[in-house]
Amino acid sequence: xxxxxxxxxxxxxxxxxxxxxxxxxxxxxxxxxxxxxxxxxxxxxxxxxxxxxxxxxxxxxxxxxxxxxxxxxxxxxxxxxxxxxxxxxxxxxxxxxxxxxxxxxxxxxxxxxxxxxxxx
Numbered sequence: 001x002x003x004x005x006x007x008x009x010x011x012x013x014x015x016x017x018x019x020x021x022x023x024x025x026x027x028x029x030x031x032x033x034x035x036x037x038x039x040x041x042x043x044x045x046x047x048x049x050x051x052x053x054x055x056x057x058x059x060x061x062x063x064x065x066x067x068x069x070x071x072x073x074x075x076x077x078x079x080x081x082x083x084x085x086x087x088x089x090x091x092x093x094x095x096x097x098x099x100x101x102x103x104x105x106x107x108x109x110x111x112x113x114x115x116x117x118x119x120x
Contacts, residue, residue, distance in 0.1 A: 041119040042079035043071035043098065049106045061118040064089040071115040076103045081119040089114045 041060060047053030051074050058068065059079075065071055066089075077083050077098045087093035087110035096108050 006071065007060075026098055039082045040079055041083075043079075043117070043119075044078060044084040045075045045108075045117075046074045047072065049073040051076070058117060061116075063091070063116050065115045065117060069071070071110060073109075074103075074105050074107055077101060084118045084120060085119070086116045089116050091116050091118050 008038070042057060043069070044055055044057050046055045047069060053073070054069060056068050057078075064066065071085070071087075075083065075098055077087070077100055080100050081099065083098040084091075084105060085096045087095070087108075093115075094108070095112065096104070100106055
């Protein structure tokens with residue numbers, strides 16, 4: 001009787017684990033699809049030069065970089081589109097282009113808290 005109880009318990013536990021694992025794996029495959037789609041535009045910006053300080057990953061153009069901490073000190077372009085940094089909000093002023101796969105240990109310091117980022 002004890003062996004039958006152990007088998008029944010093991011079977012029930014396996015079924016629960018399998019049932020819990022299915023939605024998680026489905027969610028994981030959906031997340032992987034989003035990652036592939038979102039990888040076209042992806043730049044990691046750092047607060048300070050030489051990739052130091054607070055950082056954030058950006059995947060879309062931003063009219064005013066002050067919402068993410070101001071103009072960055074350094075950046076890594078991890079995507080497949082060129083990241084263009086502008087010295088002023090609304091994509092105006094001096095600009096600096098960072099091609100796909102490139103890094104900039106020191107971004108130009110325009111002395112402003114703002115700026116903007118556009119992907120091309």
